[in-house]
Amino acid sequence: MILVTGGAGYIGSHACVELLNAGKQVVVLDNFSNSSRTSLERIRQICRKPLAVVEGDIRDQAVIEKTLREFGCTAVVHFAGLKSVFESVSSPLDYYDNNVIGTHRLLRAMQGCGIKRIIFSSSATVYGDPKFLPYTEDHPLGPVNPYGQTKFFVEQMLRDLFVSDRSWSIGILRYFNPIGAHESGLIGEDPKGVPNNLLPFVAQVAVGRRERLNIFGNDYDTPDGTGVRDYIHVVDLAQGHVAALASLDKPACFAVNLGTGRGYSVLEVVKAFEKASGRPVPYDLRPRRAGDVATCYAGTDLATKVLGGWRATKDLETMCRDHWRWQSQNPNGYDA
Ligand code: NAD
Ligand code: UD1
Numbered sequence: 001m002i003l004v005t006g007g008a009g010y011i012g013s014h015a016c017v018e019l020l021n022a023g024k025q026v027v028v029l030d031n032f033s034n035s036s037r038t039s040l041e042r043i044r045q046i047c048r049k050p051l052a053v054v055e056g057d058i059r060d061q062a063v064i065e066k067t068l069r070e071f072g073c074t075a076v077v078h079f080a081g082l083k084s085v086f087e088s089v090s091s092p093l094d095y096y097d098n099n100v101i102g103t104h105r106l107l108r109a110m111q112g113c114g115i116k117r118i119i120f121s122s123s124a125t126v127y128g129d130p131k132f133l134p135y136t137e138d139h140p141l142g143p144v145n146p147y148g149q150t151k152f153f154v155e156q157m158l159r160d161l162f163v164s165d166r167s168w169s170i171g172i173l174r175y176f177n178p179i180g181a182h183e184s185g186l187i188g189e190d191p192k193g194v195p196n197n198l199l200p201f202v203a204q205v206a207v208g209r210r211e212r213l214n215i216f217g218n219d220y221d222t223p224d225g226t227g228v229r230d231y232i233h234v235v236d237l238a239q240g241h242v243a244a245l246a247s248l249d250k251p252a253c254f255a256v257n258l259g260t261g262r263g264y265s266v267l268e269v270v271k272a273f274e275k276a277s278g279r280p281v282p283y284d285l286r287p288r289r290a291g292d293v294a295t296c297y298a299g300t301d302l303a304t305k306v307l308g309g310w311r312a313t314k315d316l317e318t319m320c321r322d323h324w325r326w327q328s329q330n331p332n333g334y335d336a
Helices: 010-021 038-047 061-070 085-090 092-113 146-164 198-206 234-247 266-277 301-306 316-329
Strands: 002-005 026-030 052-055 075-078 117-123 169-175 177-179 213-216 231-233 252-258 283-286
Touching: 002 010, 002 061, 010 026, 010 038, 010 075, 010 234, 026 061, 061 092, 075 092, 075 234, 085 092, 085 146, 092 117, 092 146, 117 146, 117 234, 146 169, 146 252, 169 234, 177 198, 177 234, 177 316, 198 213, 198 266, 198 316, 213 266, 231 234, 231 316, 234 252, 252 301, 266 316
Parallel strands: 002 026, 002 075, 026 052, 075 117, 117 169, 169 252, 177 231, 213 283
Antiparallel strands: none
């Protein structure tokens, strides 16, 4: 049995589907602070398999220990956390509390139960400003906002834990820019309020929920002047977790990138989305957004080596098509 924290969220729900498809049993622990219970119903609908659910908070050590014991868990896939860069600047203590203290309590609970296998959702944001590209895993770490700091601190906590007890199996996965949705259109990203990230915003313009996209910066040193990112299909990303779990059948502590290794500009994404949806995405060119880099993409060789040959296979067209299917079937998200 695998404990998936934050399994009702965007990436966690897709990971549950892939874990269930791979024959694993799954129990989700989520406090639903940024998700809907409906996503769990949809997972059951897609997989036609049971999925156990515990409503609880990762900062509650007793609940985690009870869950780990009651369900006989052997590993944890840890998605739960807060993820808005902007919110983390105005509410840093909430971010350190949820992400760092929460993970500390989770690890304590695991230690208390003798469960020493964990996959952690880290982010490319731990690298900070690029000293060179692509970002390979040996790129210096230097997060530039509180959200990134929380990921960096948790990574460090995990590395220190491994040094103290080398019987742990720890996989740190640094995600680049997950987009898209399950091909059924039943689960997908359902941000609360105004989306910060590009794809959910573009999709909401295409579906008519918002009038126009703001493109932040067209004077970057990139082919068309707009920012370039490494977008990865969320199903590829989810399958990376199944591969990571298999690689953690022995003690280890690794950190690998989950990306495709190639970047697309904002304008390329907008065009691809217009094509996939058949809808216009009108936009305005705006000044750069504070904290953004021009270009960001992953070195992928280490992940492929460590994760037994895993690599992302879905292209931008597929990402946009699947994202659009989810958005058009659920124009107002899960609880409309
Ligand atoms: P999400 O907000 O959709 O999912 C997070 C889930 O965790 C939600 O269901 C939320 O209710 C739950 N949660 C939050 N705090 C909790 C707590 N204290 N106890 C229990 N449950 C809690 O986010 P996501 O996009 O699925 O991201 C999952 C993880 O991946 C996060 O840790 C995020 O930082 C990381 N990540 C995401 C991205 C991205 O672009 N989406 C990129 C890099 C890393
Ligand atoms: C953001 C986060 C990063 C996080 C990542 C994945 C910031 C500063 N960084 O990165 O920490 O790891 O998401 O969750 O928030 N864009 C627009 N208009 C929009 C939205 C975005 O033009 O309305 C542009 C951005 O300037 C950027 C690109 O689209 O060039 C992608 O933006 P976004 O989806 O927010 O991802 P990141 O900036 O890579």
